[in-house]
Amino acid sequence: MAARKEKEPSPGEQVAAFARLLQTSPLPRAIVLRGDERWFREQALEMALESARKAGLEIARHDARDPDFDAADLSGDLLAPPMFASARCIVVRNATPLLKKDEGEDSALTRALLSFWKDGNAEGTAIVEADGLRADHAVAKAAVARGTMLSLRRLWDSPPPWDPDPRKSEVVLWLTARARERKIALTPDDALYVATATGNDLFALDAALTRLAQRGKQGVRELVSWNSGGSPFELGEFLCRGEVAKSIAGIEGLFRLGFQDKGGEREIDRGAILAITLGSLRGKLRQSMAAARVLEAGGDVAEAAEAAGVHSFAKAREEFALRMRARPASAWRGMMDDLMELERRTRRGGTVDANDLVALALRWRVSERAPAHR
Numbered sequence: 524m525a526a527r528k529e530k531e532p533s534p535g536e537q538v539a540a541f542a543r544l545l546q547t548s549p550l551p552r553a554i555v556l557r558g559d560e561r562w563f564r565e566q567a568l569e570m571a572l573e574s575a576r577k578a579g580l581e582i583a584r585h586d587a588r589d590p591d592f593d594a595a596d597l598s599g600d601l602l603a604p605p606m607f608a609s610a611r612c613i614v615v616r617n618a619t620p621l622l623k624k625d626e627g628e629d630s631a632l633t634r635a636l637l638s639f640w641k642d643g644n645a646e647g648t649a650i651v652e653a654d655g656l657r658a659d660h661a662v663a664k665a666a667v668a669r670g671t672m673l674s675l676r677r678l679w680d681s682p683p684p685w686d687p688d689p690r691k692s693e694v695v696l697w698l699t700a701r702a703r704e705r706k707i708a709l710t711p712d713d714a715l716y717v718a719t720a721t722g723n724d725l726f727a728l729d730a731a732l733t734r735l736a737q738r739g740k741q742g743v744r745e746l747v748s749w750n751s752g753g754s755p756f757e758l759g760e761f762l763c764r765g766e767v768a769k770s771i772a773g774i775e776g777l778f779r780l781g782f783q784d785k786g787g788e789r790e791i792d793r794g795a796i797l798a799i800t801l802g803s804l805r806g807k808l809r810q811s812m813a814a815a816r817v818l819e820a821g822g823d824v825a826e827a828a829e830a831a832g833v834h835s836f837a838k839a840r841e842e843f844a845l846r847m848r849a850r851p852a853s854a855w856r857g858m859m860d861d862l863m864e865l866e867r868r869t870r871r872g873g874t875v876d877a878n879d880l881v882a883l884a885l886r887w888r889v890s891e892r893a894p895a896h897r
Contacts, residue, residue, distance in 0.1 A: 534563045534675045545574045550648050553640045553670030557656040562725035563675035575612035586616040601635040610646035619655040640669045680723045694718045698728050707736045713743045754782045759803035764849040765889025778877040808859045815852035849889050
């Protein structure tokens with residue numbers, strides 16, 4: 524029997540371990556900060572920079588999103604010795620596009636980083652911040668071998684399936700701990716309200732705590748207004764699982780308030796919201812149809828997940844298992860037909876809006892006694 528894969532530490536645990544490492548050891552030569560939670564990436568980066576400053580390293584900053592970014596300057600910093608210190612700390616922010624392969628070959632930045640980390644004569648550190656970097660990328664592997672890599676995903680805003688208490692979601696637990704750290708009184712119930720009203724944005728949640736720290740006799744609900752619109756991907760899961768109440772609430776929130784993208788910007792264009800939601804649904808239904816074929820042939824949910832190409836993250840597999848248990852395997856084809864009809868209407872110039880999504884939610888609802896594939 525294959526050994527069970529060890530569970531990856533949470534983002535907070537990884538950052539805490541990184542802080543301990545910096546207190547007891549020299550700054551690692553290679554540091555990669557990957558994952559889509561900017562709060563933790565910023566936290567870990569500031570820790571590393573503080574350590575670099577204490578070590579007297581010359582800090583060279585480069586940001587791929589900066590209009591003045593110069594790839595030649597970055598290559599020069601990686602290849603040339605520092606001018607004002609014995610060693611240099613080179614920081615490359617938003618590096619994901621710079622690390623993409625070009626016609627199957629490693630990018631110039633990938634080659635330069637691998638060379639820098641491999642050179643036993645050169646001193647210093649290179650820090651790469653890349654939200655979309657894969658764990659099997661050459662730069663990620665090199666960081667694990669020659670330094671450290673932190674995988675900093677977004678916190679889960681739903682509770683684990685084995686403990687459905689919404690106060691046990693990672694976001695609520697983070698908010699409660701952050702309030703304790705800042706010495707702000709916040710009950711678990713109030714933390715749940717703040718997290719639900721604000722959304723899965725740790726910067727916005729921390730700002731909400733700042734407002735609460737200055738409150739007098741005002742209540743939490745008076746100071747923290749409802750600003751969360753959810754996400755198209757979360758809505759897609761609710762629709763697929765037939766959770767009609769959550770689906771309709773999600774549709775209302777998205778079309779009224781928009782949603783937060785990975786870069787922290789709020790998307791409020793209804794056409795874009797609809798397109799992303801339909802695209803999310805299409806992907807989930809295709810996945811479910813592929814899995815249904817395995818289930819109908821006598822396979823189990825784990826085999827179905829493998830056949831459907833479900834992401835290896837525990838959260839993705841948990842959502843997939845809930846989705847497949849919600850309906851009989853035969854139901855997914857008809858749902859795909861419903862979706863394709865909606866998409867045909869958008870291509871023909873017909874009006875498709877939130878009302879059509881509500882109609883889908885009602886059509887796809889699953890009663891508690893609905894037959895499901897177990």
